[in-house]
Amino acid sequence: MDGIAKPTGARLRDSALTDDISFLLARANALSLAAGNAALAPLTLRARSYSVLELAAGQARPTQRELAEFLRLDPSQVVALVDELQGQGLVARESDPADRRTKVVVATPLGREVCEAARAAATAAEQHLHADVSGSDRHLLVDLLRRLAFPT
Amino acid sequence: MDGIAKPTGARLRDSALTDDISFLLARANALSLAAGNAALAPLTLRARSYSVLELAAGQARPTQRELAEFLRLDPSQVVALVDELQGQGLVARESDPADRRTKVVVATPLGREVCEAARAAATAAEQHLHADVSGSDRHLLVDLLRRLAFPT
DNA sequence: TATTGTTATACTCTATAACTATA
């Protein structure tokens, strides 16, 4: 699982890619996703399903359409993710009487419990992976990443 | 406040995900990847194949194994990507006389030309997408992202 | 015996279009 901590391809770091934000995002995301999925696997969750569960466990009462936009997923992917979480008893679909087309996704009591455990596992894994970015740097990073993730 | 038009999905930004570096990376990467692929499509390249081409066009003369480690891809994926670029006449495999197992991937003259055009297209798309992160913020972001992408 | 590249396979993710039921 853990290899020798040798610099990965240090020979290639003089490439133009080293200044390429898109490339750095892709590589950082790949590492983060792998660590997150591994940390969530014992809860039979993945990064994707956890993100849906987290939103369903909050106060916002999101519709599937809102989940799709916020998570930048296709509505059909949200269907599959909610189906999965519903099958695990973690979320439920509630019909909105005001507009019977929409379905609000809310976490069950079990879902809220699992969500807290998942958040703890994901946070721990993330902090371990990004241990060399901490304190004020971490705060700054979150601020900058928000601007990339939600451009004006 | 009711009259202020806000982007759809803004309602959900109070979620715990808003502070989640993994989630922000995933969303930022999804946007960046889509913009990059769209910008590179006229050159019949995608973000993945462009990154291989960029490394092949440099001075490093990487082996396929080195490409796999640096790009965080499986060696079998590198085979497919190099096959594709080779079919387009953009790179060539060179055998290393010192170790005949390894194959060094180098860009052809056409490959270097296409690579420059691709870099211009990708850079323009990226700067357009991330227009609200500029100047010193951008420099800082690159530094922080490097630490996420290449952890110690 | 170990490593590089390769092939094969399966699974996840992403993108698109069409259908239904409501509005």
Place this chain on the structure above:
DNA sequence: TATAGTTATAGAGTATAACAATA
């Protein structure tokens, strides 16, 4: 007509194992 959710499908990305050539 338009929108929310659903279904179906194909393509891209990811992960794993096995194999031949070479070290």
